[in-house]
Ligand SMILES: Cc1ncc(C[n+]2csc(CCOP(=O)(O)OP(=O)(O)O)c2C)c(N)n1
């Protein structure tokens with residue numbers, strides 16, 4: 011949407027809805043929009059989704075378009091891929107990103123490769139939706155942020171919306187895109203609320219957004235991390251610090267230009283990420299900033315990421331291992347070399 | 354002993370074989386322990402002392418007790434995430450099991466695993482596993498190592514690997530069964546068929562809903578048993594383990610039971626029909642077994658109540674133990690990441706600089 015031109019018509023009305031509802035409404039709208047769209051996954055029909063994203067859709071669209079699959083991630087992800095090869099537009103729900111590892115061969119060795127390896131003869135218009143995230147005491151195997159596994163793979167597009175509005179506009183774009191799109195949601199965002207414009211909204215895949223402007227330092231984040239980044243940025247405003255927040259939205263492709271333009275202006279950057287530090291999303295961002303705007307940097311780029319342990323169940327350990335607002339604020343102050351404001 | 358139990362009343366016929374009365378009362382006590390512990394877990398979850406996912410063995414007590422009556426202490430046990438009852442039946446102190454649910458250092462997995470990940474190497478409880486089917490290949494591998502290290506025969510160890518009905522649809526189940534059939538491994542796979550995987554019935558998920566038949570492709574004999582019948586479960590499991598030990602013949606047992614409540618403590622199970630819920634409640638193995646024992650003169654109401662009261666005190670004590678136990682210290686966050694210390698192992702907390710400026 012262009013902001014230069016005066017709108018010819020009134021801007022769309024907006025409603026405040028949850029991230030969950032935005033996803034649900036978008037799935038419904040796309041099922042109505044294109045008869046080739048169908049949903050497939052575990053417990054998405056009768057059970058209405060483990061996190062209730064697909065509530066009501068089986069009743070409305072029936073079992074051919076809302077397909078309950080057995081616990082067979084490799085099988086049904088691969089089956090969705092096959093359907094996509096002849097023009098269907100499957101939207102797969104994997105219950106959580108952790109279980110995508112069972113389907114990783116179909117995703118990485120097959121979905122991501124097909125178009126290129128078969129000389130451009132086939133397209134794979136499929137979406138794989140799945141939530142990641144820790145912090146709910148789900149323990150080591152159920153709390154992972156594996157986005158970088160997918161963001162590393164040529165042939166995949168990887169999206170990670172942080173707001174209900176982006177959940178809608180990016181999911182619509184993902185479903186209409188002709189490539190395999192990994193659509194990463196987050197358990198802790200499902201009940202978050204935000205303004206969502208009515209009507210069809212289609213985001214451009216591959217673009218980051220400056221979600222808060224500032225002049226002193228850039229926080230780069232995505233998904234749940236962006237909400238924490240905004241919270242910290244607003245809090246630090248009271249301390250006289252002007253923080254810009256860049257929400258990546260798309261992890262592959264990565265919008266290096268928006269990141270670098272921001273850091274060129276602020277001269278300082280901190281990446282806030284929920285994945286593990288080594289080889290994580292932040293490593294790619296830091297390298298990009300180092301290469302792109304080294305001369306504009308006034309301090310080294312810092313990363314705030316999860317401690318590199320299989321996430322323990324116990325609350326005390328889980329809190330210690332995951333990155334929170336307090337650590338982000340601390341690192342921002344360190345980079346800007348300012349002391350925290352006395353209470 | 355057999356004569357003694359049989360002699361009392363005609364109803365004793367309900368307990369075929371020669372299980373002594375005190376053993377039968379012991380089974381009731383065990384079932385009562387699991388029932389009480391699980392109801393208390395649910396309560397503790399509502400009070401936010403337990404977090405994450407919490408799956409209960411409610412309705413599966415006869416299955417759990419029967420299986421654990423058949424297994425030797427030296428045998429290795431692998432389970433899914435619905436594992437509290439198995440931990441209790443491997444004789445782990447209820448307090449340590451509750452402490453794991455509370456995420457305390459005294460928990461069986463040091464508070465690091467939680468409800469889904471009970472482990473005790475001494476008791477050879479080789480883990481609850483949260484990833485559906487995750488336990489099946491490693492269980493098969495333990496059986497492989499047993500075969501490599503021990504002669505077959507009655508003294509050989511064996512493996513028991515539990516899994517749910519829904520879990521028979523995952524690739525790992527089929528790959529592992531093929532390995533066990535091909536290599537003649539000492540393992541018993543036990544399908545705890547509670548007829549539901551979350552909200553999905555067996556018929557809606559499995560093209561062959563007679564799950565015990567799924568061993569056929571791997572030349573693994575399959576046997577279906579009433580999972581609400583503690584003695585039938587015990588005897589079938591004992592026979593299967595015997596074949597595993599002595600013949601290196603893997604076996605697939607399917608135990609038919611009911612899940613009394615939702616998939617996990619937070620699932621209200623609205624998808625379930627009232628008829629289905631009624632059947633599940635009618636076949637609830639704990640009151641049924643109690644009534645059978647009373648009818649057979651092995652217990653009377655007072656004696657059964659006394660057992661329940663004793664169990665209640667044990668579970669009270671377990672909760673107290675959990676409450677009184679310390680939380681893990683964040684300083685120990687990295688304690689168990691690697692067995693062999695290694696240079697440059699990460700130890701940074703979120704927000705720590707990756708390195709000191711050189
Ligand atoms: C690979 C994988 N996919 C999905 C899940 C989510 N999940 C957890 S339990 C479960 C149902 C399993 O049902 P069943 O095997 O019948 O065991 P029950 O819960 O009835 O004991 C599902 C789908 C998971 N944990 N792992």
Ligand SMILES: [Mg+2]
Pocket residue numbers: 517518519545546547548549550551
């Ligand atoms: Mg089941």
